Amino acid sequence: MLRNATAPQCIFKVWKLIRMPQTNIQIPTRQSAAFFWWVQNTFTSSELSRFLNLLSNQMKDGRELLHRPEKILALAASVLSEERQDLLHRAHLRPTDSASQPNLITKFEIELLICRRLPPDFPLALRYSGNPQLLALKRVGIVGSRHPTFYGREQAARFARTLAESGVCVVSGAAIGIDTVANLIGHNSGASVAVLGSGLGVPYPRANSALFRCMENSGRGLVLSEFPDQQRAEKWNFPKRNRIIAALCDFLMVIEAGVRSGTMITAQLAADIGVDVGALPGPVYSPTSQGSNLLIKDGAFCVENPEEILERLANLGHQKDATRETSTDDASVLPRTHPTLF
Template sequence: MAQEVRNCEQTKPAQLTEPKNSEEALRGWLVLDQIPHFGMGKLKKFQNLYNVPAHSLLTYSSSQLVDFGFDSAQVKAITSPDWRLIDNELNWLTSGNSRFAVHPEHPDFPVLLKETSRPPFVLFGWGNKKLLASNQIAMVGSRNPSHYGKSCGFDFAQGLARQGITVTSGLAMGIDTCAHQGALNVGGNTVAVLGSGLDNLYPKRNIRLAEEIVQNQGLVLSEFRANTKPTPHNFPRRNRIVSGLSLGVVVIEAAIRSGSLITAKYAIEQNREVFAIPGNINNPLSEGAHLLIKEGAKLVSKLEDITEEFQNLNSCVLKEYSENSEKSPTESLATDKLLDSVDYDVTALDVVIQRSDMPIKVVLAQLLEYELRGLVVSVSGGYIKLRGK
């Protein structure tokens, strides 16, 4: 197993304290964050080579920095940082509720993320800071998933959230959205990691979702300055944080060349568990998940395939959850002959009629009722039964 789940004491809400001179420390990390082509990996090498604390880098003269191997642009960023940008970030932190920033020396910086090779210098947050210390599992996938993919994302997120696990994703359209919504639907915890700044939420269509996450004790995170615009190279950087925060990554419907497989690659490098939900072999969006399974990712067909990989997970449940022994009226419908005639892939109406051996008027009336109950969805070419129904 890649990572031990934090014990119950660690996941209980803790008193979050700020270190002395916290603003001064944060300013130092914001200066380090301005250095071009310089990340935590290079900083660690510098510290190990010269056996000095991180902030000592900011005390050296230009000539000393040149001797250390820094180029002219890096020297300028260290000796003459843009204090205006730094003041803007500090002003952002104090101009709204539930805003914070943590750095690798801050006591609330996520432990798993800090252990990765390239954690961010600064992580900005909006929402419930306590979720930084929660057990997280990431869910990622296509921005244009099938109905099957959407259903998988929503249902598995609900299941994880019901067990007290925080569902982490990237706020993108598609699977990310379904994962966040699934967790919220059962009152669970969810974390969204952005490829833009927290004052420039992206995609715009999910601004309301981000607000809903925060309003429901969730958390939105970014390593980028508050007003940073979304650019293509930001999203692979974002993906390493999604996986770095998490105990494992679940991939649902991803093409061979996709951001989801980049996230899975980061997860492997970070020694995280990788899970993949299989799909239709004729669907190009299934190719990425199937490739991961061939390469050793765990095939997932039920929630227990994920949870059994983590020790003590059941003993750390944050919310009591048990299924009713008696089926609800909605659940009882899932066993009848007509619903059994609809597949998880597109099923033509005439096939449903033939399988169920029922009159067309009755079939249409029942299918409409099933749609209203969320048991099936009408699509071009027929109907699809939603997973878990």
């Protein structure tokens, strides 16, 4: 399947039509979650635009689409080539079949859990395995080099352990290196979220399969992916994964990073959406510390101890509480009441 990067912005106009009956609170049903997942993994950008135009012209009430999957498939067939229709058929994707796509969590449910808005390009649906309620905890991303030094591994473990033991959920990408240390120690010491660059059916890296199983079954772990279950890891998947890590964090901590690395991309993505970025200073002669040191020169927090992050999170919490107390804009406040999501 071709993945469409602009799907979230485009689908939002359809999402506005899908509301809980007799209420204005926009809470997705399992069927609408399946619909979002289906759209994300079915259309290219041009196909999506044509499909949504047809959809909006023929379905006045968004709830109708949840009960007319055969009509949706017919509309999709009119904009897909025969080859792509065959791919869709073989992928066994159905627009509103929640039974065939279990364990989906939508962008809007995540926003309710983390109590803030996510960026426009955040996927509208993610597959998950494990405990999604962990997203309601304070979350710190710990990311870094795939080829860390002993110093980097030691510091990643120290930060992950202290943060997790303090009730913070450690978020990382589960890649070999700093990410694995962060997810492993974070999970063993408290709670951790891993965001994959592959589908849940073929988790990458394979060397972490045992870790993924533990995270899925312990109640203290969560594994997320925006990709179809059998999508193998490809190099272009990881920038997409990185934007999810950046968006989920309250604070992003860089342990070690080269100047040209995926970690630096993640740090930039976090800074672009207003997430605080910290970096661990390292030896000036170490290639794996050049990126971290550059981030500090460019304005990232210079963080030497995990307690500094905990203090920053506490300050952020006070700022959010003050904002809630003084805000009079009802439209900016997320719904406080909602049905059981999981």
